[in-house]
Amino acid sequence: MAKKSKRGSGPRPGSNRAERVAARKLRQAQSxxxxxxxxxxxxxxxxxxxLRAFVASATVAITPAGxxxxxxAVSLATILPGAVQALTRExxxxxxxxxxxxxxxxxxxxPGEIAAALRWASNAAAGAPYTQQTDDxxxxxxxxxxxxxxTVGADTVLDITTHEDFSWWFAPGAQLSPEIxxxxxxxxxxxxxxxxxxxxxxxxxWWVDAGERAHIRWVRGESEDDVMTALARLHxxxxxxxxxxxxxxxxxxxxxxxxxVFDLDNERHHEEWVGPAQRFEADLLEALAQTGExxxxxxxxxxxxxxxxxxxx
Numbered sequence: 318m319a320k321k322s323k324r325g326s327g328p329r330p331g332s333n334r335a336e337r338v339a340a341r342k343l344r345q346a347q348s349x350x351x352x353x354x355x356x357x358x359x360x361x362x363x364x365x366x367x368l369r370a371f372v373a374s375a376t377v378a379i380t381p382a383g384x385x386x387x388x389x390a391v392s393l394a395t396i397l398p399g400a401v402q403a404l405t406r407e408x409x410x411x412x413x414x415x416x417x418x419x420x421x422x423x424x425x426x427x428p429g430e431i432a433a434a435l436r437w438a439s440n441a442a443a444g445a446p447y448t449q450q451t452d453d454x455x456x457x458x459x460x461x462x463x464x465x466x467x468t469v470g471a472d473t474v475l476d477i478t479t480h481e482d483f484s485w486w487f488a489p490g491a492q493l494s495p496e497i498x499x500x501x502x503x504x505x506x507x508x509x510x511x512x513x514x515x516x517x518x519x520x521x522x523w524w525v526d527a528g529e530r531a532h533i534r535w536v537r538g539e540s541e542d543d544v545m546t547a548l549a550r551l552h553x554x555x556x557x558x559x560x561x562x563x564x565x566x567x568x569x570x571x572x573x574x575x576x577x578v579f580d581l582d583n584e585r586h587h588e589e590w591v592g593p594a595q596r597f598e599a600d601l602l603e604a605l606a607q608t609g610e611x612x613x614x615x616x617x618x619x620x621x622x623x624x625x626x627x628x629x630x
Contacts, residue, residue, distance in 0.1 A: 354573030355428045358466040361475045363521035363536040366572045369418040373508045374480040383467045387440030389414045398486045403434040403447040408488040414438025429461025432468040512587045524587040531583035544575040547604035549619035556600045559593040571629035
């Protein structure tokens with residue numbers, strides 16, 4: 318005698334949920350490659366790229382919106398213990414959810430999975446193990462990037478807190494075993510002093526003290542080609558610098574954006590680089606506004622910059 322199919326094995330045919338699942342599967346079939354700019358459409362795109370690509374220890378409170386959002390307090394984080402994608406915990410009288418950016422998501426839908434993790438973190442009970450949402454759990458038919466924009470808010474500006482260690486992995490007052498304390502201490506040893514330049518500057522300029530030298534890694538929101546062309550114009554004009562004590566070190570590409578990097582004199586506090594950064598951006602914006610063909614010297618500059626460029630996934 319044949320066994321009856323189990324109830325709950327999938328959405329009911331013809332239901333709205335079944336239509337959402339079918340639409341999601343169709344989108345996945347149509348888009349074999351991941352989005353070139355997974356955080357496009359968000360005012361916080363450049364900072365999200367920085368938090369996912371290179372900032373060591375930071376958190377930022379998020380108020381998720383849209384269908385399926387619960388009442389837990391939620392924060393995005395750079396990385397979580399054990400490299401888990403999300404966790405929930407008790408923090409005083411509230412349940413707090415944390416979602417990591419520097420973890421392994423499905424490369425074809427990073428923004429969609431982050432949005433799903435934010436919804437989970439806003440709903441799950443404290444200590445619940447995180448399980449990735451499947452197609453059956455999709456709440457709308459928007460693309461992954463659109464889903465993240467709707468969940469985070471297109472105009473949301475991030476109030477990021479950087480940390481000197483990873484003690485924030487656990488709620489204040491949590492009793493930790495000596496083994497866990499040692500693990501946190503060991504992980505914290507890799508953190509270098511890091512700060513976001515707080516000024517009226519485009520993109521996301523991040524300063525880090527790497528020891529012998531400090532650096533500014535400046536995530537730019539303009540198209541990669543436009544920024545590269547502008548850098549070439551500045552290099553040929555002798556303006557690809559942030560002044561005394563600085564040197565253009567190169568650039569890298571990540572999440573569809575270009576990140577110029579400057580080596581800096583680390584004897585100067587990061588706030589002392591705000592003025593030089595503002596002067597450099599004025600030159601950069603002027604170069605971005607130029608539309609003429611590159612000269613031979615500018616093309617050589619562009620080729621030289623590109624030859625040293627690396628790509629981070």
